[in-house]
Amino acid sequence: MLEADTVNKLYLLLLAVLLLNGCSTDKEAERAAGQNVMPQEMPGDFDFLVRYGYGEATKNEINTYQDTVVKDLIMNGTATADVTLSEDEMRSIYDQMREINIMGTMELVPAKQNCAVTPYQEDSWQITVDGITRDLSWSGETCELTEDAGQLLELRTFIADIVAGKDAYQALPEAEGGYD
Incomplete structure:
Protein backbone atom coordinates (compact mmCIF):
# COMPACT_ATOMS: atom_id res chain seq x y z
CA MET A 1 0.00 0.00 0.00
CA GLY A 34 -3.68 23.78 -41.41
CA GLN A 35 -5.74 26.86 -40.59
CA ASN A 36 -4.73 30.46 -41.14
CA VAL A 37 -2.94 31.64 -38.02
CA MET A 38 -2.22 35.13 -39.28
CA PRO A 39 -3.72 37.83 -37.09
CA GLN A 40 -5.80 40.56 -38.75
CA GLU A 41 -3.22 43.19 -37.80
CA MET A 42 0.36 42.74 -39.01
CA PRO A 43 2.50 41.65 -36.02
CA GLY A 44 5.79 43.39 -35.27
CA ASP A 45 7.82 40.25 -36.04
CA PHE A 46 6.48 39.86 -39.60
CA ASP A 47 9.34 39.23 -42.02
CA PHE A 48 10.01 37.08 -45.05
CA LEU A 49 12.72 35.90 -47.37
CA VAL A 50 12.06 34.69 -50.90
CA ARG A 51 14.70 33.19 -53.19
CA TYR A 52 13.76 32.74 -56.80
CA GLY A 53 15.10 32.15 -60.25
CA TYR A 54 15.50 29.37 -62.77
CA GLY A 55 16.25 25.81 -61.69
CA GLU A 56 19.30 25.63 -59.49
CA ALA A 57 20.03 29.31 -60.23
CA THR A 58 17.70 30.73 -57.58
CA LYS A 59 20.06 33.63 -57.00
CA ASN A 60 17.50 36.43 -56.70
CA GLU A 61 16.57 37.15 -53.10
CA ILE A 62 14.34 39.57 -51.23
CA ASN A 63 15.11 39.44 -47.52
CA THR A 64 13.20 41.65 -45.07
CA TYR A 65 14.91 39.97 -42.09
CA GLN A 66 18.13 41.73 -43.16
CA ASP A 67 16.63 44.43 -45.44
CA THR A 68 18.64 43.23 -48.43
CA VAL A 69 18.01 42.32 -52.04
CA VAL A 70 20.22 40.10 -54.19
CA LYS A 71 19.95 40.42 -57.97
CA ASP A 72 21.05 37.63 -60.30
CA LEU A 73 23.32 39.17 -62.94
CA ILE A 74 23.42 35.79 -64.74
CA MET A 75 26.84 35.81 -66.41
CA ASN A 76 28.27 38.35 -63.96
CA GLY A 77 27.36 36.72 -60.65
CA THR A 78 25.11 38.61 -58.25
CA ALA A 79 24.82 42.10 -56.78
CA THR A 80 23.41 43.02 -53.37
CA ALA A 81 21.68 46.20 -52.22
CA ASP A 82 20.27 47.39 -48.92
CA VAL A 83 16.51 47.79 -49.46
CA THR A 84 14.01 48.47 -46.71
CA LEU A 85 10.32 48.17 -47.46
CA SER A 86 8.06 50.81 -45.95
CA GLU A 87 5.48 50.01 -43.29
CA ASP A 88 2.71 50.43 -45.89
CA GLU A 89 4.48 48.13 -48.36
CA MET A 90 4.98 45.49 -45.66
CA ARG A 91 1.33 45.79 -44.62
CA SER A 92 0.22 45.39 -48.24
CA ILE A 93 2.37 42.26 -48.62
CA TYR A 94 1.12 40.93 -45.28
CA ASP A 95 -2.49 41.45 -46.36
CA GLN A 96 -1.87 39.49 -49.58
CA MET A 97 -0.18 36.68 -47.65
CA ARG A 98 -3.10 36.59 -45.27
CA GLU A 99 -5.56 36.51 -48.18
CA ILE A 100 -3.92 33.41 -49.70
CA ASN A 101 -3.55 31.76 -46.26
CA ILE A 102 0.21 31.40 -46.65
CA MET A 103 0.58 30.08 -43.10
CA GLY A 104 -2.07 27.41 -43.69
CA THR A 105 -1.90 24.20 -45.68
CA MET A 106 -0.70 24.78 -49.23
CA GLU A 107 -0.61 22.24 -52.05
CA LEU A 108 2.61 23.03 -53.95
CA VAL A 109 3.30 19.78 -55.82
CA PRO A 110 1.05 19.12 -58.83
CA ALA A 111 -0.78 15.79 -59.05
CA LYS A 112 0.34 15.34 -62.68
CA GLN A 113 4.06 15.19 -63.20
CA ASN A 114 4.25 13.83 -66.72
CA CYS A 115 6.60 16.31 -68.37
CA ALA A 116 9.70 18.32 -67.63
CA VAL A 117 10.70 21.75 -68.84
CA THR A 118 14.06 23.54 -68.81
CA PRO A 119 14.64 26.20 -67.67
CA TYR A 120 11.96 26.28 -64.99
CA GLN A 121 11.07 28.77 -62.28
CA GLU A 122 11.58 27.90 -58.65
CA ASP A 123 10.87 29.75 -55.40
CA SER A 124 11.70 29.08 -51.79
CA TRP A 125 10.11 31.10 -49.00
CA GLN A 126 10.65 31.67 -45.30
CA ILE A 127 7.92 33.65 -43.53
CA THR A 128 7.72 34.64 -39.87
CA VAL A 129 4.36 35.71 -38.46
CA ASP A 130 3.49 36.08 -34.80
CA GLY A 131 6.32 33.86 -33.55
CA ILE A 132 5.85 31.11 -36.14
CA THR A 133 8.28 30.60 -39.04
CA ARG A 134 7.20 28.65 -42.11
CA ASP A 135 9.26 27.39 -45.05
CA LEU A 136 7.67 26.77 -48.47
CA SER A 137 8.98 25.96 -51.93
CA TRP A 138 7.61 25.21 -55.36
CA SER A 139 9.05 24.36 -58.77
CA GLY A 140 7.75 24.75 -62.31
CA GLU A 141 9.88 21.85 -63.55
CA THR A 142 6.86 19.57 -64.06
CA CYS A 143 5.17 22.00 -66.48
CA GLU A 144 2.20 22.65 -64.21
CA LEU A 145 1.67 24.78 -61.14
CA THR A 146 -0.87 24.10 -58.47
CA GLU A 147 -3.28 26.91 -57.63
CA ASP A 148 -1.33 27.58 -54.43
CA ALA A 149 2.02 27.71 -56.29
CA GLY A 150 0.44 30.11 -58.78
CA GLN A 151 -0.66 32.35 -55.90
CA LEU A 152 2.89 32.31 -54.50
CA LEU A 153 4.22 33.24 -57.95
CA GLU A 154 1.78 36.16 -58.14
CA LEU A 155 2.77 37.25 -54.63
CA ARG A 156 6.46 37.06 -55.45
CA THR A 157 5.90 39.07 -58.64
CA PHE A 158 3.99 41.69 -56.62
CA ILE A 159 6.86 41.94 -54.12
CA ALA A 160 9.54 42.00 -56.86
CA ASP A 161 7.68 44.87 -58.57
CA ILE A 162 7.76 46.86 -55.32
CA VAL A 163 11.49 46.20 -54.93
CA ALA A 164 12.21 47.06 -58.58
CA GLY A 165 10.85 50.56 -57.93
CA LYS A 166 13.41 51.23 -55.18
CA ASP A 167 16.36 53.51 -56.03
CA ALA A 168 18.89 51.13 -54.44
CA TYR A 169 17.66 48.27 -56.63
CA GLN A 170 17.63 50.41 -59.77
CA ALA A 171 21.28 51.34 -59.09
CA LEU A 172 22.34 47.67 -59.38
CA PRO A 173 23.99 46.57 -62.66
CA GLU A 174 21.88 45.06 -65.44
CA ALA A 175 21.93 41.30 -65.89
CA GLU A 176 23.81 39.93 -68.90
CA GLY A 177 22.99 36.67 -70.67
CA GLY A 178 20.12 34.31 -70.03
CA TYR A 179 19.18 30.79 -68.96
CA ASP A 180 18.61 28.07 -71.54
Whole structure:
Protein backbone atom coordinates (compact mmCIF):
# COMPACT_ATOMS: atom_id res chain seq x y z
CA MET A 1 0.00 0.00 0.00
CA LEU A 2 1.27 3.50 -0.88
CA GLU A 3 1.91 6.08 1.78
CA ALA A 4 -0.17 9.27 1.74
CA ASP A 5 2.91 11.37 0.93
CA THR A 6 3.69 9.20 -2.13
CA VAL A 7 0.06 9.36 -3.31
CA ASN A 8 0.09 13.16 -2.99
CA LYS A 9 3.30 13.34 -5.02
CA LEU A 10 1.79 11.13 -7.72
CA TYR A 11 -1.33 13.34 -7.86
CA LEU A 12 0.83 16.46 -8.16
CA LEU A 13 2.90 14.85 -10.92
CA LEU A 14 -0.25 13.80 -12.78
CA LEU A 15 -1.72 17.29 -12.41
CA ALA A 16 1.52 18.87 -13.70
CA VAL A 17 1.55 16.55 -16.74
CA LEU A 18 -2.08 17.35 -17.54
CA LEU A 19 -1.51 21.10 -17.19
CA LEU A 20 1.61 21.07 -19.36
CA ASN A 21 -0.06 18.88 -21.96
CA GLY A 22 -3.04 21.20 -22.16
CA CYS A 23 -0.96 24.36 -22.54
CA SER A 24 -0.39 24.29 -26.28
CA THR A 25 -1.38 27.61 -27.74
CA ASP A 26 -4.35 28.16 -30.00
CA LYS A 27 -1.86 29.21 -32.70
CA GLU A 28 -0.11 25.83 -32.51
CA ALA A 29 -3.43 23.96 -32.64
CA GLU A 30 -4.61 26.05 -35.61
CA ARG A 31 -1.29 25.55 -37.39
CA ALA A 32 -1.47 21.79 -36.87
CA ALA A 33 -4.96 21.84 -38.37
CA GLY A 34 -3.68 23.78 -41.41
CA GLN A 35 -5.74 26.86 -40.59
CA ASN A 36 -4.73 30.46 -41.14
CA VAL A 37 -2.94 31.64 -38.02
CA MET A 38 -2.22 35.13 -39.28
CA PRO A 39 -3.72 37.83 -37.09
CA GLN A 40 -5.80 40.56 -38.75
CA GLU A 41 -3.22 43.19 -37.80
CA MET A 42 0.36 42.74 -39.01
CA PRO A 43 2.50 41.65 -36.02
CA GLY A 44 5.79 43.39 -35.27
CA ASP A 45 7.82 40.25 -36.04
CA PHE A 46 6.48 39.86 -39.60
CA ASP A 47 9.34 39.23 -42.02
CA PHE A 48 10.01 37.08 -45.05
CA LEU A 49 12.72 35.90 -47.37
CA VAL A 50 12.06 34.69 -50.90
CA ARG A 51 14.70 33.19 -53.19
CA TYR A 52 13.76 32.74 -56.80
CA GLY A 53 15.10 32.15 -60.25
CA TYR A 54 15.50 29.37 -62.77
CA GLY A 55 16.25 25.81 -61.69
CA GLU A 56 19.30 25.63 -59.49
CA ALA A 57 20.03 29.31 -60.23
CA THR A 58 17.70 30.73 -57.58
CA LYS A 59 20.06 33.63 -57.00
CA ASN A 60 17.50 36.43 -56.70
CA GLU A 61 16.57 37.15 -53.10
CA ILE A 62 14.34 39.57 -51.23
CA ASN A 63 15.11 39.44 -47.52
CA THR A 64 13.20 41.65 -45.07
CA TYR A 65 14.91 39.97 -42.09
CA GLN A 66 18.13 41.73 -43.16
CA ASP A 67 16.63 44.43 -45.44
CA THR A 68 18.64 43.23 -48.43
CA VAL A 69 18.01 42.32 -52.04
CA VAL A 70 20.22 40.10 -54.19
CA LYS A 71 19.95 40.42 -57.97
CA ASP A 72 21.05 37.63 -60.30
CA LEU A 73 23.32 39.17 -62.94
CA ILE A 74 23.42 35.79 -64.74
CA MET A 75 26.84 35.81 -66.41
CA ASN A 76 28.27 38.35 -63.96
CA GLY A 77 27.36 36.72 -60.65
CA THR A 78 25.11 38.61 -58.25
CA ALA A 79 24.82 42.10 -56.78
CA THR A 80 23.41 43.02 -53.37
CA ALA A 81 21.68 46.20 -52.22
CA ASP A 82 20.27 47.39 -48.92
CA VAL A 83 16.51 47.79 -49.46
CA THR A 84 14.01 48.47 -46.71
CA LEU A 85 10.32 48.17 -47.46
CA SER A 86 8.06 50.81 -45.95
CA GLU A 87 5.48 50.01 -43.29
CA ASP A 88 2.71 50.43 -45.89
CA GLU A 89 4.48 48.13 -48.36
CA MET A 90 4.98 45.49 -45.66
CA ARG A 91 1.33 45.79 -44.62
CA SER A 92 0.22 45.39 -48.24
CA ILE A 93 2.37 42.26 -48.62
CA TYR A 94 1.12 40.93 -45.28
CA ASP A 95 -2.49 41.45 -46.36
CA GLN A 96 -1.87 39.49 -49.58
CA MET A 97 -0.18 36.68 -47.65
CA ARG A 98 -3.10 36.59 -45.27
CA GLU A 99 -5.56 36.51 -48.18
CA ILE A 100 -3.92 33.41 -49.70
CA ASN A 101 -3.55 31.76 -46.26
CA ILE A 102 0.21 31.40 -46.65
CA MET A 103 0.58 30.08 -43.10
CA GLY A 104 -2.07 27.41 -43.69
CA THR A 105 -1.90 24.20 -45.68
CA MET A 106 -0.70 24.78 -49.23
CA GLU A 107 -0.61 22.24 -52.05
CA LEU A 108 2.61 23.03 -53.95
CA VAL A 109 3.30 19.78 -55.82
CA PRO A 110 1.05 19.12 -58.83
CA ALA A 111 -0.78 15.79 -59.05
CA LYS A 112 0.34 15.34 -62.68
CA GLN A 113 4.06 15.19 -63.20
CA ASN A 114 4.25 13.83 -66.72
CA CYS A 115 6.60 16.31 -68.37
CA ALA A 116 9.70 18.32 -67.63
CA VAL A 117 10.70 21.75 -68.84
CA THR A 118 14.06 23.54 -68.81
CA PRO A 119 14.64 26.20 -67.67
CA TYR A 120 11.96 26.28 -64.99
CA GLN A 121 11.07 28.77 -62.28
CA GLU A 122 11.58 27.90 -58.65
CA ASP A 123 10.87 29.75 -55.40
CA SER A 124 11.70 29.08 -51.79
CA TRP A 125 10.11 31.10 -49.00
CA GLN A 126 10.65 31.67 -45.30
CA ILE A 127 7.92 33.65 -43.53
CA THR A 128 7.72 34.64 -39.87
CA VAL A 129 4.36 35.71 -38.46
CA ASP A 130 3.49 36.08 -34.80
CA GLY A 131 6.32 33.86 -33.55
CA ILE A 132 5.85 31.11 -36.14
CA THR A 133 8.28 30.60 -39.04
CA ARG A 134 7.20 28.65 -42.11
CA ASP A 135 9.26 27.39 -45.05
CA LEU A 136 7.67 26.77 -48.47
CA SER A 137 8.98 25.96 -51.93
CA TRP A 138 7.61 25.21 -55.36
CA SER A 139 9.05 24.36 -58.77
CA GLY A 140 7.75 24.75 -62.31
CA GLU A 141 9.88 21.85 -63.55
CA THR A 142 6.86 19.57 -64.06
CA CYS A 143 5.17 22.00 -66.48
CA GLU A 144 2.20 22.65 -64.21
CA LEU A 145 1.67 24.78 -61.14
CA THR A 146 -0.87 24.10 -58.47
CA GLU A 147 -3.28 26.91 -57.63
CA ASP A 148 -1.33 27.58 -54.43
CA ALA A 149 2.02 27.71 -56.29
CA GLY A 150 0.44 30.11 -58.78
CA GLN A 151 -0.66 32.35 -55.90
CA LEU A 152 2.89 32.31 -54.50
CA LEU A 153 4.22 33.24 -57.95
CA GLU A 154 1.78 36.16 -58.14
CA LEU A 155 2.77 37.25 -54.63
CA ARG A 156 6.46 37.06 -55.45
CA THR A 157 5.90 39.07 -58.64
CA PHE A 158 3.99 41.69 -56.62
CA ILE A 159 6.86 41.94 -54.12
CA ALA A 160 9.54 42.00 -56.86
CA ASP A 161 7.68 44.87 -58.57
CA ILE A 162 7.76 46.86 -55.32
CA VAL A 163 11.49 46.20 -54.93
CA ALA A 164 12.21 47.06 -58.58
CA GLY A 165 10.85 50.56 -57.93
CA LYS A 166 13.41 51.23 -55.18
CA ASP A 167 16.36 53.51 -56.03
CA ALA A 168 18.89 51.13 -54.44
CA TYR A 169 17.66 48.27 -56.63
CA GLN A 170 17.63 50.41 -59.77
CA ALA A 171 21.28 51.34 -59.09
CA LEU A 172 22.34 47.67 -59.38
CA PRO A 173 23.99 46.57 -62.66
CA GLU A 174 21.88 45.06 -65.44
CA ALA A 175 21.93 41.30 -65.89
CA GLU A 176 23.81 39.93 -68.90
CA GLY A 177 22.99 36.67 -70.67
CA GLY A 178 20.12 34.31 -70.03
CA TYR A 179 19.18 30.79 -68.96
CA ASP A 180 18.61 28.07 -71.54
